Amino acid sequence: MPVKIADIAKLAGISSASVSRILNKTGRYSEETAARVKKIAKDIGYYKDRSAADLAQKNNKTIGVIYTNSKTNFNNIVINGVMAEADEHGLDIILMATKRNDPKKLLKTVRNMIERRVNALLLISLQPTSEVINMLKQVKINTKLVGTSTDKDIYFVSSNDFLMGYQATKSLIRAGYKKIGMAGSDIMQDYVARLRYKGYLKALGEAKIKFQTDWLSPGNFSYDSGIESAAYFHEKKNVSAIIGVSDEVSLGLLNGLHDLGDTVPADFSIVSIDGTEICTRSRPQLTSITQNFALMGKIAVTEFQNNKQNVLVPFKLVQRSTTKKL
Amino acid sequence: MPVKIADIAKLAGISSASVSRILNKTGRYSEETAARVKKIAKDIGYYKDRSAADLAQKNNKTIGVIYTNSKTNFNNIVINGVMAEADEHGLDIILMATKRNDPKKLLKTVRNMIERRVNALLLISLQPTSEVINMLKQVKINTKLVGTSTDKDIYFVSSNDFLMGYQATKSLIRAGYKKIGMAGSDIMQDYVARLRYKGYLKALGEAKIKFQTDWLSPGNFSYDSGIESAAYFHEKKNVSAIIGVSDEVSLGLLNGLHDLGDTVPADFSIVSIDGTEICTRSRPQLTSITQNFALMGKIAVTEFQNNKQNVLVPFKLVQRSTTKKL
DNA sequence: CTGAAAGCGCTTACAG
DNA sequence: CTGAAAGCGCTTACAG
Numbered sequence: 001m002p003v004k005i006a007d008i009a010k011l012a013g014i015s016s017a018s019v020s021r022i023l024n025k026t027g028r029y030s031e032e033t034a035a036r037v038k039k040i041a042k043d044i045g046y047y048k049d050r051s052a053a054d055l056a057q058k059n060n061k062t063i064g065v066i067y068t069n070s071k072t073n074f075n076n077i078v079i080n081g082v083m084a085e086a087d088e089h090g091l092d093i094i095l096m097a098t099k100r101n102d103p104k105k106l107l108k109t110v111r112n113m114i115e116r117r118v119n120a121l122l123l124i125s126l127q128p129t130s131e132v133i134n135m136l137k138q139v140k141i142n143t144k145l146v147g148t149s150t151d152k153d154i155y156f157v158s159s160n161d162f163l164m165g166y167q168a169t170k171s172l173i174r175a176g177y178k179k180i181g182m183a184g185s186d187i188m189q190d191y192v193a194r195l196r197y198k199g200y201l202k203a204l205g206e207a208k209i210k211f212q213t214d215w216l217s218p219g220n221f222s223y224d225s226g227i228e229s230a231a232y233f234h235e236k237k238n239v240s241a242i243i244g245v246s247d248e249v250s251l252g253l254l255n256g257l258h259d260l261g262d263t264v265p266a267d268f269s270i271v272s273i274d275g276t277e278i279c280t281r282s283r284p285q286l287t288s289i290t291q292n293f294a295l296m297g298k299i300a301v302t303e304f305q306n307n308k309q310n311v312l313v314p315f316k317l318v319q320r321s322t323t324k325k326l
Numbered sequence: 327m328p329v330k331i332a333d334i335a336k337l338a339g340i341s342s343a344s345v346s347r348i349l350n351k352t353g354r355y356s357e358e359t360a361a362r363v364k365k366i367a368k369d370i371g372y373y374k375d376r377s378a379a380d381l382a383q384k385n386n387k388t389i390g391v392i393y394t395n396s397k398t399n400f401n402n403i404v405i406n407g408v409m410a411e412a413d414e415h416g417l418d419i420i421l422m423a424t425k426r427n428d429p430k431k432l433l434k435t436v437r438n439m440i441e442r443r444v445n446a447l448l449l450i451s452l453q454p455t456s457e458v459i460n461m462l463k464q465v466k467i468n469t470k471l472v473g474t475s476t477d478k479d480i481y482f483v484s485s486n487d488f489l490m491g492y493q494a495t496k497s498l499i500r501a502g503y504k505k506i507g508m509a510g511s512d513i514m515q516d517y518v519a520r521l522r523y524k525g526y527l528k529a530l531g532e533a534k535i536k537f538q539t540d541w542l543s544p545g546n547f548s549y550d551s552g553i554e555s556a557a558y559f560h561e562k563k564n565v566s567a568i569i570g571v572s573d574e575v576s577l578g579l580l581n582g583l584h585d586l587g588d589t590v591p592a593d594f595s596i597v598s599i600d601g602t603e604i605c606t607r608s609r610p611q612l613t614s615i616t617q618n619f620a621l622m623g624k625i626a627v628t629e630f631q632n633n634k635q636n637v638l639v640p641f642k643l644v645q646r647s648t649t650k651k652l
Numbered sequence: 653c654t655g656a657a658a659g660c661g662c663t664t665a666c667a668g
Numbered sequence: 669c670t671g672a673a674a675g676c677g678c679t680t681a682c683a684g
Binding site: 340341378382 | 654656657659660661662
Binding site: 331332342343346350374376378381383 | 677679
């Protein structure tokens with residue numbers, strides 16, 4: 001049985017109301033009694049019961065964060081950004097992890113967050129079903145996708161996927177590459193993939209390069225997709241540069257190509273999209289379109305009350321060693 | 327204003343008590359009214375207020391998990407194990423992230439968990455100060471360290487660090503290596519490092535190899551420590567094999583050595599401790615002492631009520647390409 | 653099978 | 669500056 005405010009009140013010979021005010025630094029109270037109360041609280045090991053406090057206050061100042069506990073490597077960066085900003089605003093964070101591509105589990109997790117009455121909800125690199133979106137709308141919890149965009153009826157903070165695809169391709173073309181592949185995503189199934197693909201097509205078009213359908217190697221953004229794409233391009237030898245749609249994919253490409261005896265960037269050049277530390281920890285290091293995930297996390301919490309629009313965060317091209325000078 | 331049980335009760339023309347029983351599938355009730363109540367609850371978008379429920383029940387069936395949101399790569403694996411097991415037992419998980427080496431922030435986070443009255447607390451790969459440990463003891467929350475051992479007054483589930491150091495060293499010796507370094511930890515400051523070092527010394531001693539103090543390159547388990555150690559050993563050329571105390575360190579070693587023109591395993595062999603996917607994603611792939619982090623997570627929750635002892639989880643040596651055949 | 657009522661531990665107008 | 673009291677939304681003996 002944990003100690004409660006009433007215990008402190010009794011010991012201090014005052015009312016619970018006063019104890020509450022003192023402990024929360026709210027309302028008026030004398031500093032003398034305050035000192036006494038704080039000492040007692042400390043001595044008997046008092047810790048507020050948040051259930052009771054939240055219930056009474058009807059506002060708990062916590063924002064929920066759900067992420068997929070899979071190999072997506074930038075979640076941690078986003079979460080760091082979220083935490084740093086939440087600290088500044090005196091907001092608590094409750095994290096919950098879910099599995100990628102497990103709508104049931106996500107639904108359950110979202111329900112849990114609703115039951116905990118979080119003030120806002122952030123979904124990191126996650127694509128909710130409309131069932132989830134409707135649920136959230138119904139209970140009027142501000143929700144944002146972070147690190148991914150969407151065409152569904154929900155706000156997001158992410159990079160401009162079209163522009164990243166465009167930029168990656170254009171830079172490659174400018175450096176002299178003519179046959180450019182794109183690896184690791186499924187433009188039929190995936191909205192983000194489609195946007196990037198469109199940017200890629202646009203850059204190709206502007207340079208009067210005729211797109212070949214076999215320049216695409218599909219996948220699900222994973223390392224294994226990269227490995228498979230490496231095998232594909234090694235076999236086909238139809239491109240000289242490849243855009244990996246995530247750092248995972250690009251590392252898979254790099255390793256897969258290496259294992260097949262190809263040299264990067266001599267035989268194939270690679271530019272990755274994401275730009276996490278994976279890029280600097282491979283040999284050669286991966287040239288990348290680098291997204292600002294920390295900023296996304298920060299913005300997601302700064303804007304948590306006014307859920308009025310999407311925000312697109314700037315990205316940049318970082319030259320490393322898997323391409324010629326771009 | 328979210329809808330509440332009373333709203334459902336009014337709509338259904340019954341008491342709140344009955345609604346509560348139905349929604350929680352507890353006590354007795356007729357299936358007819360149950361069906362009606364469930365439909366109403368769904369229609370008006372009812373979600374239990376957990377604050378109220380927890381307060382009334384004085385038990386919330388949730389276990390708190392705190393981890394460091396830094397580059398420690400095995401946290402995710404542990405957390406996956408924790409989640410899987412928690413699901414089986416119908417336990418909720420609240421995750422919170424903290425910074426490595428930030429006792430203030432950890433204290434704050436632990437306090438937050440206490441206020442939320444978690445049934446048990448898991449600290450993933452974290453070394454709490456005695457202040458934290460005493461706090462937890464005072465409020466009688468079962469707490470376990472997961473993924474690290476300790477000599478402090480708190481239980482843990484981890485691998486046997488002494489044995490890992492011993493095993494890594496002994497395997498190397500058996501394969502013919504005589505000059506064996508250990509990189510990336512500080513045996514003065516760090517308890518885990520000391521245990522592994524003692525195992526290492528024992529294996530050396532058994533093989534009548536005289537330990538040289540310059541076989542040690544200190545660090546803090548990080549990638550950068552690996553890079554620095556690479557520079558050190560490259561310069562000294564005093565060992566032929568190096569034990570990296572974490573996958574991060576080992577990857578740093580590998581990359582650092584590569585950048586200095588050394589070849590692994592020809593010039594230096596490396597065996598890593600951890601065995602996460604980092605080991606299979608480097609070229610050459612890292613031979614490792616592989617810990618079973620998922621099992622640690624699982625065990626930590628299975629045992630969450632009976633906090634009576636430490637548990638040591640088996641590890642194994644996995645041969646890859648940064649050493650001769652061990 | 654069902655309801656009235658007390659209680660969980662806080663907070664917060666309100667009155668003094 | 670302080671206290672008595674109501675209320676937050678649930679759960680759970682208890683009585684029927």
